[in-house]
Amino acid sequence: VENNDTVLAQELVNPLHNADIADLFELIGEDERAPLAEALGDLVSADVLAEMNDYVREDLIEVLDAGQIADLTEQLDTDDAVAIIEDLEDHEQLAVLAELEPEDRAAIESALTYEEETAGRIMQREFVAVPEHMMVGDLIDYLRKNDDLTTEFWEIYVVDPAYKPVGTCQLSWIMRVPRDIAVADIMKREQTLIPADMDQEEVALRFQKYNLISAAVINDDGRLIGMITVDDILHIVEDEASEDVLLLSGAGEGDINEPIRDSYVARVRWLIANLATALVASFVIWTFGAAIEQMVALAVLMPIVASIGGNAGTQTMAVSVRALAMNELTRSNTRRIIGREFRIALLNGGTIAVLVGIGTGLVFANPLLGIVIAVAMLINIVIAGFAGIFVPVTLDRMDQDPALASSVFVTMITDTMGFLAFLSLAVGSGLVNF
Amino acid sequence: VENNDTVLAQELVNPLHNADIADLFELIGEDERAPLAEALGDLVSADVLAEMNDYVREDLIEVLDAGQIADLTEQLDTDDAVAIIEDLEDHEQLAVLAELEPEDRAAIESALTYEEETAGRIMQREFVAVPEHMMVGDLIDYLRKNDDLTTEFWEIYVVDPAYKPVGTCQLSWIMRVPRDIAVADIMKREQTLIPADMDQEEVALRFQKYNLISAAVINDDGRLIGMITVDDILHIVEDEASEDVLLLSGAGEGDINEPIRDSYVARVRWLIANLATALVASFVIWTFGAAIEQMVALAVLMPIVASIGGNAGTQTMAVSVRALAMNELTRSNTRRIIGREFRIALLNGGTIAVLVGIGTGLVFANPLLGIVIAVAMLINIVIAGFAGIFVPVTLDRMDQDPALASSVFVTMITDTMGFLAFLSLAVGSGLVNF
Missing domain, CATH: 1.25.60.10 (MgtE N-terminal domain-like)
Known part of the structure; x- marks a missing residue:
């Protein structure tokens, strides 16, 4: 065209x-x-x-x-x-x-x-603020006369003489009362004030939790300096939530319009980090090289132990990362959540262990090999459950984004521990001589 | 307490x-x-x-x-x-x-x-609708008199005699004009109407795209039947976006308050699916058992090829899943995005291939082994790039959620192709006799 x-x-x-x-x-x-x-x-x-x-x-x-x-x-x-x-x-x-x-x-x-990414950056400086004693009628006249006010506002802020917010008034409340009522009589005094240096993710959580349409932004002295409206928050919620999916995979910003060179730099860093952690798993296999030479079935089965352990760890990690982002996982309930994940890991681990154990025992006509892989599977899935919580929670306590790098660490732990459990059980059980 | x-x-x-x-x-x-x-x-x-x-x-x-x-x-x-x-x-x-x-x-x-999860479920039936010819003054009087109207509304809808919406009026516009203006003169005729059977995810995208505060919901006849407000959309955006992170890992709803048995059922399904796909990778290794017996270094290096390939695939997949969810990846630009990911995969694959190839060649004092793993790595990362787009896009075209199960398929492809490329190159290059 x-x-x-x-x-x-x-x-x-x-x-x-x-x-x-x-x-x-x-x-x-x-x-x-x-x-x-x-x-x-x-x-x-x-x-x-x-x-x-x-x-x-x-x-x-x-x-x-x-x-x-x-x-x-x-x-x-x-x-x-x-x-x-x-x-x-x-x-x-x-x-x-x-x-x-x-x-x-x-x-x-x-x-x-x-x-x-703080409130001060995303706020707009165009808003309507009026003194407490103003009558609804005067307010409407004021709005009718002033052409240079912002066109989009949903609530007005009521301020004291020091310009500190004392209440919020939805426009619908103002339209539903007679002209001779003071705004102070219909405003809501219970407000959610946003300090200008608050992180935008925290601002978005406030909007979600308290179902806000707009919120007043205040400076260090508590004076009203701006307004954030919910339409901007909608984009932040979307961005922050999708950031997690991208951070977990190490895909950088993951924007399909990002220049290729930026995407390459963002992603290759994580692939190299993954290379470093994969070396740890390889080292474990190396130390058991003689066992594998004796029984090549071990090499055939290794990826199963690692892969399912990795998946179980990723599941727990995804749950923890979301709960942390939503402020649902706090110091007060961490122990309860760990207990919960431990029980799920036992159930999952038990189920998979039975399936893999019986299958392996039959296919290789070797019951001991079946028992060894079953026990290794159970151990690895339980470890995966703990790793899936501890890694993101630890990153969070260190003031890092829990989504960032969690994946690489969790997979390193499940790969390494999976290989270690499986191969050392094979040796310890006398399945192979070492 | x-x-x-x-x-x-x-x-x-x-x-x-x-x-x-x-x-x-x-x-x-x-x-x-x-x-x-x-x-x-x-x-x-x-x-x-x-x-x-x-x-x-x-x-x-x-x-x-x-x-x-x-x-x-x-x-x-x-x-x-x-x-x-x-x-x-x-x-x-x-x-x-x-x-x-x-x-x-x-x-x-x-x-x-x-x-x-459709508009009809999430809408509220409490809203304010007025005829076109109404004057602003009469509207304000009407609002003042009717106590049983909903308390929370931000826009009023203007309807024709058949109760079809013809325009929307922000409350702030109403308050800024004299009483003798008709609402028809200040309303916005360009509206975003939501059919009652529209999926809530689609509704949320409309709100984000057009910065809506509220939207009129219409039935099959085009009559106004309800209203959706942005505070409800905020929760949907959060839920839908975090659903992706949880679906990708197969963690079900991932709610930390979900009963343990539900979480177990949701997760163990995916672990069993993963078991099935891991068997494919194991089968590949099995067919090359003799090669591994000859050179145990192959078993040591296999996880590196698979793990980095898997990570590269997950990166591309995360980007595709987000782009699909945001309606940014459509039929018209799929080819451009594939070309983009192919170039990133070549860059990433080249970088990792050189690092792994040189490292392996030196550590094992075997340059041919270094070349074999380098080529296998490059092939697997390019395959991972394609799999990371094709799997979610195919699921999307089949009207499935692209996040669901993508992860299991992509990992199966990168594991299997990684092992296959690495082991068959080892045999084909004469590194081992088979």
Whole structure:
């Protein structure tokens, strides 16, 4: 479509929602994006850019100069503007900031003083705050008169003279009472205030737990400085939850629009780490080389012990990582959860041990080999259960992301212990002489 | 605290938010829950139950009779009431429905006619809908007069005489215009309507994509029948995203409050499936038994080839599963993504092949063995890249959840192909005679 007829392309794209136009850019190949942007012209508005994937947006913005970027960001709320500017190189950031109107520049510079992924970065500075004594009627008149207020708000904040939030009022509550009621009489005093330096994952958990639509952000002095709305939180919840699946596998950001070189660097690191841990398992096998030479069936069966142990460990680990992320696994119930996983491991281990033991005994016509692999299987699945909890919990206590690297450690433990249990039992039981 | 002093317990819990009281029940052990509920009495309100984990709530509700459950659910919006009632056994469900007021019963029965996890189940039937010609002033008066409207709404829906939605109006827009403007003049006509039978995951994607706060649910005739609000979507996004991490590992629901027997059944199924696929890999090794007897180093190195291949496959799989869940991987860009993963696999495979090849050649003082493992490694990582895309994409095309079982298939492929490539190259290169 886009290689010849710009008028047709514009007509096709015009009725689409901004988010759909952004999607279109994400779907097509890298080399087609610049021509499409050119063909669409003004249809690629600031709002379309705000909806776009970071990597795709960077591609498009690269060709713009600082003045053009500044013009685009001035049309957005602070949170969206910050999201675009924070991804720029340092010198570009300075150039764009210099082009902004003083007021916008101050807002964005102050947002950039907070760490990435904190409340201060994701909040918007456009919100409605009113004093306690205000009447509902006056509030409605105030809203009607002030054209420069933010267009999207769902709750208003009631503040004391020091600009500290004392309550929150849903718009629906305001519309349902007569004009002569004070906002202080209908507001909810029980509030969830968000400190500006709170991690965005923690902010998202608050929104989920208390079913919030918006929340007031306060600075160190407790003064109201911004607002976070639930639509931004929706993206954070999605990102943080899918981060786990990607971190566990060591796939980096896992964005399909990430440059190949970045994906390579992110992934190969974990493959090399995996290589190092696989060496430990190989070393165990090496020390039992003579046993394997005597009975090659051991080499045939080894992968079964390791593979099922690894799977059992991954199951427990997935459960622990989720529970940690949801704040459901805390110091107070760790012991109960360990007991729970231990019992599940015994049941799973028992079942698999019986199946594998009988199968092996029959196929190899060797009952002792069946018993050896059954016991090794049970031991490895129980170890897997403990490893699946201890590794993520330990990482969490060390203030690391429990999803990161858990997988590599757990698999190393189950591989190594599986081989060790199986081969040493084979030797210890007299199945092979060593 | 709770074993002796009910007054103290009530005093401690009283200032807590409903969600925090629910959390308290989730944190303590199963046998402590009933006594705590008794001690707290009325503090365990319907809203507390609505915030509670399904399994924990079932524990508590079991001791109540149908009349008590009916009283509790009548205090809730339909979506929360349905969430409680849908988890009951069939005969309990009928008993509770019989105890409900006719109007509530009709609403809940109609919700139960929709499949679980569809829009019809999660919507609430309490919403505000007004005709197009209504003036803003009349609307405000209408809201002020009607006490039995739902308390929580953020947008009102404008409907035509056939009760079909024609527009949506944010409350903030209504408050910012004079009383003599028609709602039709300020409403947004571009709407995202949700059919009642739409899957909740799809609904959540719409909310994320279009930054919705609430959305109108329509029946087959296009008539407005309910409303979904973003606070419910937040929980669905979290659940669906974390489902992937748990499904990939075969850990079932992965809820730490799930009864042990359910967890055992969910997990052991996948371990048995894994056992079946591990047998395929073992069979490959078996056919090369003579080669391993000749050179035990092959058995020592096998796990390295399989383990790193498995990790590479899991990385690609995690990326594909997320992209599929987010609707980012579609028929139109599958080829581009395959090309992308192929190039990453070549880079990763090349790097690991060189490291492993040189290391092996030196340690075993056998350059040919180094070349054999390097080539096998490269082949396996490239196969892993393809398997990591094809398995989830194929499951998706077959209308299965791509996360379910992907892991078992991908690992089977990387294990089997890794052993096959490594051992057959060892034989083919003349490293061992076979």
